[in-house]
Amino acid sequence: MSLPHAILTSLLEKPCTGAELARRFDKSLGHFWPATHQQIYRELGKLEEAGLILARGLATARGSQRHFDVQAAGRAELERWSLAAAEPRPVRDALLVRLRAAAVLGTVDLGGEIRRHRQLHAQTLGRYRAIEERDFPPGRALDTAGGLRRAVLLAGIAFEESWLAWCAETLATG
Amino acid sequence: MSLPHAILTSLLEKPCTGAELARRFDKSLGHFWPATHQQIYRELGKLEEAGLILARGLATARGSQRHFDVQAAGRAELERWSLAAAEPRPVRDALLVRLRAAAVLGTVDLGGEIRRHRQLHAQTLGRYRAIEERDFPPGRALDTAGGLRRAVLLAGIAFEESWLAWCAETLATG
């Protein structure tokens, strides 16, 4: 149930078209709740039908841009949802399953995959750090909203660093 | 595509019935690839149909136990899959979306939720640590398989610790 709310959040930050939303998503909120452009279009349709957002521009022809704004009802729904209690999702990572498989098979070496993952996580970490430097340079005071956005980014950074450390240790130990 | 392979792994560790598999899953592999019993039964059906596992006992009546063994083809498929390259899934956590929503709304305080999540993550960490003490007590030498299983557990521990640290810092900063 998070995708529509992620979209509301993003539209509230800046109203835009579906395609622009999809692009922005890839570079910001999508880091923590990924979505394809098809998912986004579908949800935009539902949100519009529910009256939570409003489209400027007609839905007549394909390929014509439609600009979306969040309505008061949308804002209210987002408040409701963000305050409601929700459980964290457990991790779900195939690499860990594969390690267990390797353990029981005894014939499979995943060192290469771990190294590859280490590199991928290092790349992601690099992207996050670049965003941090760009949006939250040291020495500048942050308002509440800025602090919250920074906290989200720091969670991503912590996560990637945790992966990197684990990869290093696993490679060293195994 | 991971669930069937997680099931193969678990069945390879110890052949059993669907219900027992579901129970074992909750306490071990399921920490990293959760699945409900319905998912498991459905996959068992598919795996059996594909000839990757074999059921001792007839599928005649409901409620009668069926014991599953991994076939050679199943083992081969698991090897193939665990060696094939696969990308890590990005994080997908609603709490982070909610923080961004709170940032843009400006009227929502998530401190309580963060504290609650901190507690949940602490509980999970406690469970992992208990498993670590039970299965990998210090001072005992580990074979390769044990090392791999321990590495998986350490990944879980690292994530939870990372979450805990983040919760603490976010509560302190915000």
Added chain:
DNA sequence: TACGATTATGCAACTTGTTGCGCAAAGGAG
């Protein structure tokens, strides 16, 4: 042995996420 609670198995319907494709508009190159 009869009864009720628990355990095991499974169907059906639904929601969410993914993949692949097709069509329309916009915008530059010839």
Added chain:
DNA sequence: CTCCTTTGCGCAACAAGTTGCATAATCGTA
């Protein structure tokens, strides 16, 4: 102006995950 590429939009089919319920076996207990 025409062609062609890129961008935006969206359908349709599928795969994966979830929820709720129904039924059969099992087991303890009266």
